[in-house]
Amino acid sequence: MAVEEIYGKAGKDPLKFWGSLAEGIYWRKKWQKIFENQPQPLRGEKGKNEFLPKIKWFVGGRLNLSENCLDRNLAERGGRPAVIWEAEPLDEKPRILTYKELFEETNKLANAFKKLGVKKGDRVAIYLPMIPEIIISMLAAARIGAVHSVVFSAFSPAALKTRLQDTGAKILITADGYWRRGRSVRLKEAADEAIKGTKINKVIVVKRMGRRVKMEKGRDFWYEDLVKKEEPSCPARSLSSEDLLFILYTSGSTGKPKGCCHTCGGYAVQAKWTGKWIFDWREGDVFWCTADIGWVTGHTYAVYSPLLNGITTLLFEGVPDFPTPDRWAKIIEKHKVTSFYTAPTVIRVFERYGLDLSHYKFKNLRLLGSVGEPMDEGAWQWYFKKVGRGKCPLVDTWWQTETGGILISSLPGIGPFKPAFAGKPFPGVKMDVWDEKGKSCPEGKEGNLVLLPPFVPAILRGIYRRPKKYFETYWELYKGKAYLTADAAYRDKDGLIRVVGRVDDVIKVAGHRLTTGEMENSLAALPEITECAVVGKKDEIKGEVPVAFVVVKKGKKTILAEEIRKKVEAQIKKTIGPIALLKEIYLVPDLPKTRSGKIMRRVLKKIFSGEPLGDLSTLANPDIVPEIKRIVESAHF
Helix, strand or coil: CCHHHHHHHHHHCHHHHHHHHHCCCCCCECCCEEEEECCEECCCCCCCCCEECCEEEEECCEECHHHHHCHHHHHHHCCCEEEEEECCCCCCCCEEEEHHHHHHHHHHHHHHHHHCCCCCCCEEEECCCCCHHHHHHHHHHHHHCCEEEECCCCCCHHHHHHHHHHHCCCEEEEECCEEECCEEECHHHHHHHHCCCCCCCEEEEECCCCCCCCCCCCCEEEHHHHHCCCCCCCCCCCEECCCEEEEEECCCCCCCCCEEEEEHHHHHHHHHHHHHHHCCCCCCCEEEECCCCCCHHHHHHHHHHHHHCCCEEEEECCCCCCCCCCHHHHHHHHCCCCEEEECHHHHHHHHHHCCCCCCCCCCCCCEEEECCCCCCHHHHHHHHHHHCCCCCCEEECECCHHHCCCCECCECCCECCCCCCCECECCCCCEEEECCCCCECCCCCCEEEEECCCCCCCCCCCECCCHHHHHHHHCCCCCCCCEEEEEEEEECCCCCEEEEEEHHHEEEECCEEEEHHHHHHHHHCCCCEEEEEEEEEEECCCEEEEEEEEEECCCCCCCCHHHHHHHHHHHHHHHCCHHHCCCEEEECCCCCEECCCCECHHHHHHHHHCCCCCCCCCECCCCHHHHHHHHHHHCCC
């Protein structure tokens, strides 16, 4: 397609555009209407006239996502790899499931579900590590019309319990354990603790480690014992386009997690085509998305999108830099990965090691991708030059759990690719940058990034059992005229969008609004710094002042701390101005991050405020928090 065909026609009539893409999905019954939004009254305070959007896509259509991922690929790709699984231990052989094998294993588990009493609409909770059974469990639930809710395997029992109680799930799938940085994680014990006080009455346990665990008779079942009795054939249930497919909880925020509800039809269409176009997938491709399937990136781009497109998805149990810093590079070479999708934080970790990558050919690698948070220019350049060898397109993608799929990214072969800019909205996606009054901001001026009607097919249909929260979070500010992403952004003269961070990551210094993302991007440009985080600290005079946490590159640590601080101050003054001068600069060995690679700035802010740090078990590196706290408390400025 020509550029005008892609962006021009899609922009003029997005509904027609999405309707044409939907033809690439197998429908049991075709839709009668592409889109509708009939807002429903919301019970609020007396006198308030509030209406909750009621968005529907492909109204009247019927399909099954498991059928689209598996059955449709059997004829042409039955013998081709659907999933390649790489274990963390180096001496353990990879496990490869062809499309036919994945189809049969999914059917067996779907039949086992039904025998355990799982019906259409029932919630199936999945608390599994990165092993093939997590994909099989999702597809099996989707096959019979059950709603899956995947909970990240590193979450604590308390975090799991909260989600189980909210969904009301009666069945949980977990494992006896898994490997994480050379250590055996006892997952079944965590699950046993979490289900107390929930409705869970059946627990399916996958044998990953082969270790002995407590099994309660009548409640706990070994996965392999259940599926070996079942037939490898199970009819896929015809579902409405608007039937609930999965509930996925947002993480990293304060208070009760939000259960984002995603439905079958619109999600299938957006998942398939964003993956196909943005990652330029071709027959025989091997795609590695490093995100855990417990996050939406894993849902859409490690499971559904690759399988909808008939390519191979690579699943890795461990972390990309263990047991050696170049494990990720070895995996790319070993499995002939053609496109690699990871987070800026992971890229900065690779860069920090100072690896010599010259002996890696990466000859099959054709495209690089980034996701998770804004990428600074330094990380962009390193990734592009050292990994992509200056030849692979680098798609820096922006989207959210709530949107189900990518909304902003440059397209391979079209571009333009500009360091630190996500790019243009995907064809058929209407986005803008608005001020608080709903007026479009001029180029270069920061504002609220918003999604405009008709929104997108995969957008969340609500927060599970919390309609008022759904309204207040996404629709209230602009009275339903736009979806509020809660991210700050600006556009350049060519219409490319740079997302600079969460709106709540804005610091007001003496009345001036400063975005922490811009300050971090400025600091990351210094050659001595591998990554950093800027947060606001309360100040009696200025209201708030910016404070920086800086990680110095390996090989640069002989430089005096005071010298680093002077360079940081000079950089901020040069690139932003004196108003943004940092009150305090802390040199730390690492930053607190989630397993998906997001820096937890809220944890850093709590260190200053004296608030309880809360449950740190969801972090990839919880031990770094007390170390940072010690550094802060012992500092003298």
